[in-house]
Amino acid sequence: MLEIIDQGNSKGGAKGRIWTIDPIDGTKGFLRGGQYAVCLGLMVDGDVKVGVLGCPNLPVDDAAPLTADIGTNATDEGRGVIFSAVQGQGATSRPLGTAGLAEGKSIAMKPITEMSNASFCESVEAGHSDQGVAGQIAQKLGITKPSVRMDSQAKYGSIARGAGDIYLRLPTSKSYQEKIWDHAAGDLIVREAGGQVTDVSGNRLDFSVGRTLAENKGVIAAPAAVHDQVIKVVQEVLGQQ
Ligand SMILES: Nc1ncnc2c1ncn2[C@@H]1O[C@H](COP(=O)(O)OS(=O)(=O)O)[C@@H](OP(=O)(O)O)[C@H]1O
Numbered sequence: 001m002l003e004i005i006d007q008g009n010s011k012g013g014a015k016g017r018i019w020t021i022d023p024i025d026g027t028k029g030f031l032r033g034g035q036y037a038v039c040l041g042l043m044v045d046g047d048v049k050v051g052v053l054g055c056p057n058l059p060v061d062d063a064a065p066l067t068a069d070i071g072t073n074a075t076d077e078g079r080g081v082i083f084s085a086v087q088g089q090g091a092t093s094r095p096l097g098t099a100g101l102a103e104g105k106s107i108a109m110k111p112i113t114e115m116s117n118a119s120f121c122e123s124v125e126a127g128h129s130d131q132g133v134a135g136q137i138a139q140k141l142g143i144t145k146p147s148v149r150m151d152s153q154a155k156y157g158s159i160a161r162g163a164g165d166i167y168l169r170l171p172t173s174k175s176y177q178e179k180i181w182d183h184a185a186g187d188l189i190v191r192e193a194g195g196q197v198t199d200v201s202g203n204r205l206d207f208s209v210g211r212t213l214a215e216n217k218g219v220i221a222a223p224a225a226v227h228d229q230v231i232k233v234v235q236e237v238l239g240q241q
């Protein structure tokens with residue numbers, strides 16, 4: 001087993017086919033019985049072509065409202081979903097209940113008609129995302145609901161299927177570089193569902209520069225129609241820091 005794990009030693013980069021695997025993303029969520037995800041991404045020449053997220057603790061129902069305790073009351077049949085996307089072919093969700101894999105359904109981000117009704121999600125861990133700055137951004141956007149804090153790339157899947165609207169991940173340190181396996185699948189799934197995923201400067205996540213997103217700081221994911229508006233506010237708030 002250890003030998004197999006040691007084979008995962010790619011340096012990443014802009015050439016060739018590279019698989020990213022995060023066997024348990026959101027380790028703390030897994031330990032506390034919350035959200036976690038099994039994540040797989042295929043990059044070809046630095047571009048994410050396939051993304052899959054297995055989220056055993058999310059409800060099957062794509063429309064289940066996003067709450068911090070989402071999934072905790074679901075039965076085994078009602079819990080578990082696999083999100084997937086292939087570049088240029090859209091994104092799907094597929095129930096992962098006890099009866100085995102069911103048919104996949106096409107998913108899309110929900111259009112935001114009123115920012116005041118929008119929801120946003122962020123990390124549970126304050127060390128992974130600056131919750132204070134996210135709160136200021138949300139307030140400036142006119143969002144009135146408190147954030148939904150959940151672990152792992154389940155956040156990407158949740159906004160891709162329209163259960164939530166916006167994902168904010170604000171850097172907590174200048175030196176931390178996000179890992180490609182923590183974002184590759186979610187990035188493609190949200191973009192294929194009609195969203196935009198960028199860093200705090202509005203630049204696309206660059207998966208071609210190695211094992212980390214060395215060229216990016218933070219993650220801002222939102223429906224394409226409002227993404228520019230969100231980035232403008234992110235810049236204003238970060239500019240005041
Ligand atoms: N300082 C810092 N800043 C940003 N991100 C960090 C940081 N430290 C760790 N990590 C990575 O965050 C991954 C899980 O973060 P999530 O937001 O998905 O979940 S959590 O609510 O924060 O637990 C987590 O993935 P897992 O290790 O797979 O759980 C880490 O890779």
Ligand SMILES: [Mg+2]
Binds near residue numbers: 022024026
């Ligand atoms: Mg991870």
